[in-house]
Amino acid sequence: MKSVTMEDVARAAGVSRALVSLAYRNAPGVSVKTRERIFRTGRELNYQPNRIAASLASKSQTSIGVFLSDLHNDLFADIFDGLRQGLGDESRHLVLAVGSIDGQRDNAALDTLVQSRVDLIVAAGLLLADHDLATYTSTTPLVSTARVVPGADNVFTNNLSGARQATEHLIGLGHQRIVFLANPRSDGYLERGMGYRQAMGEAGLETWEIASSYARHEAEADIGAVLRSSHRPTAVFAHNDRSALGVLDAARHYGLSVPEDLSVVGYDNSSASRLPGLELTTVDIHARQLGELSAHAALTRLAEPTDALQSISIDPTLLVRGTSSHPATGRK
Amino acid sequence: MKSVTMEDVARAAGVSRALVSLAYRNAPGVSVKTRERIFRTGRELNYQPNRIAASLASKSQTSIGVFLSDLHNDLFADIFDGLRQGLGDESRHLVLAVGSIDGQRDNAALDTLVQSRVDLIVAAGLLLADHDLATYTSTTPLVSTARVVPGADNVFTNNLSGARQATEHLIGLGHQRIVFLANPRSDGYLERGMGYRQAMGEAGLETWEIASSYARHEAEADIGAVLRSSHRPTAVFAHNDRSALGVLDAARHYGLSVPEDLSVVGYDNSSASRLPGLELTTVDIHARQLGELSAHAALTRLAEPTDALQSISIDPTLLVRGTSSHPATGRK
DNA sequence: ATGAAAGCGCTAACAT
DNA sequence: ATGTTAGCGCTTTCAT
Secondary structure, eight states: OOOOHHHHHHHHHHHHHHHHHHHHOOOOOHHHHHHHHHHHHHHTTTOOOHHHHHHHHHSSSSEEEEEOOTTTTTHHHHHHHHHHHTTTTSEEEEEEOOOTTTTTTHHHHHHHHHHTTTTEEEEESSOOOOEEEEEHTTTSSSSEESSSOOTTTEEEEEEHHHHHHHHHHHHTTOSSSEEEEEOOOOTOOOHHHHHHHHHHHHHTOOEEEEEOOOOHHHHHHHHHHHHTTTOSSSSSEEHHHHHHHHHHHHHHTTOTTTTTEEEEEEBBGGGGGGEEEEEEEEEOHHHHHHHHHHHHHHHHHHOOSSSSOOEEOOOOEEOOOOOOOOOTTOOO | OOOOOOHHHHHTTTTOOOHHHHHHTTOOSSSSSHHHHHHHHHHHHTOOOOHHHHHTTTSSSSSEEEEEEEETTTTTHHHOOOOOOOTTTSSSSSEEEEEEETTTHHHHHHHHHHHHHEEEEEEEEEESSSHHHHHHHHTTTTEEESSOOOOOOEEEOOOOHHHHHHHHHHHTTTTEEEEEEEOOOOTTTTTTHHHHHHHHHHHTTTOEEOOHHHHHHHHHHHHHHHHHHHTSSSEEEEEEESHHHHHHHHHHTTTTOOTTOOEEESBBGGGGGTTTEOOEEEOOOOHHHHHHHHHHHHHOOOHOOTOOOOEEEEOOOEOTTOOOOOOOTTOO
């Protein structure tokens, strides 16, 4: 499959390569007539410009690398949509790399981006430690979203506030034994736990944290252990919607009704929170907006490489839906 | 951000570029001592090989393009996982491109892959018409999965069989007014409807098809219209799990219990089918396996470019879960 | 408006 | 085992 080169088109159209190059980039300096002829022959030959060669020759300002942590969480699909939109759609070439739920692939994914010499990386949901990220930020400008990374432009929702809102909501409802089903401890994701602890502390309640992972079935197992005890919690605040689903699974397994016997609050407002007939009370991190703002941050950084790093934070919104109510009574 | 080149490493290590190149590709012909020295200085300089330059210089056998239709449907995340695994993980460079739920971006996405001169494209869930795909198959080898494309290697589940199984399941339960909530008509996705019609025909039942889209809320609206009528269907077979969710939404909206008043069957066995407390009866297309088989097909094609096109089909599995039962009585 | 020529950072064939 | 050299298909001055 020998592909058609710019040279082929140039020869067929009877012009130089330079003109074909200009034409295909919509650059000025090509007469209308010539431009048309070039496109016509290009189409006849089914010519597709070679991006590889193009980016080698032109040193940069052409591609943006996008890292998405986990395709199974459609939070990242929302962020991606916002990003695409904010970038003005067609414009730039996006080079994608995807990690995995446990963060094991983050390094490899970022490496491919660097090796593809993207001009900038927009990363959503990085799980790597701040320290491991330093190598990248020193090489390629990084815009991190949904996670704060030192040395990068950051776009995120205020997790401290979100966790406080969620916890205070449960406290306000009258709950006292409120478990926080925590995400794995890693740099940049500590604030949800902090918000929970602050709210509990201020209300004079004892904290009760259970470590868990990002996987639904592990959340189910982790919370299940305490749900069957007589002194079980009356409410669970899960670090994200997916693990909240695991909590709901466990509740069913032990015959507890939600929200009558157990209130459950999630986090993210991903599509997982909207089940037919059972809508999860959750905290909206405004994922799509995060994507859009990341796009703007990226564009700004590209335009002004030496500007000071910026940090854009937006406020989360508590969405009270069907899985939270007064303890015992079941009243909302 | 001037990046470190192979030349820099060569100079610093006191060798030629060729040796550095060989070393980084783990090619034979470099003494152990030299290789070590090269890597050491490479690490010191924080050198990352330039993939762009590498693939320009070496014509091919290095990268595989991956097209995913829609990040919001985690069916594609499953396929992607299987693909990665089947490809042997680290080995090849994957270039990703993502479409959109309505297929509008399919062309642009495929174009970027071609322009990145990938050696082969693995596409999951293409929505483009057969005709529009011809341009691509003539340029780059294509392995299509979850969709049959003429001129490509195909890996898919037998949709005719899956739809028959689903429909026969409902008929066997005693349903007569069974609606098929259809996907948008497009090449390569006609067999689910066919399977439904065959099964209905053989049972002497009248078909009742309602056109819909891939979006949950549209499915809700489309089916909602008939759910409030007195002569409403007793069962709905939705073309995929996401639209089945829309059907469940509509059922709730009109106060119908599932499965007592309405049986619902989905398709795909995506994570959307597993709600806490309400597990969708669905047809498992074995998405992950689809991905793995696509990987093998891709590797085979790359190894034997002139072999005849292959078509690999696997059998779907009906998963009877909680949303289907006898009509009216509610018995399973 | 158009063309000629020098790279971009690698790989690959050929020398040594 | 190691070095030299010629491209890969473009973009980008610089001429004309």
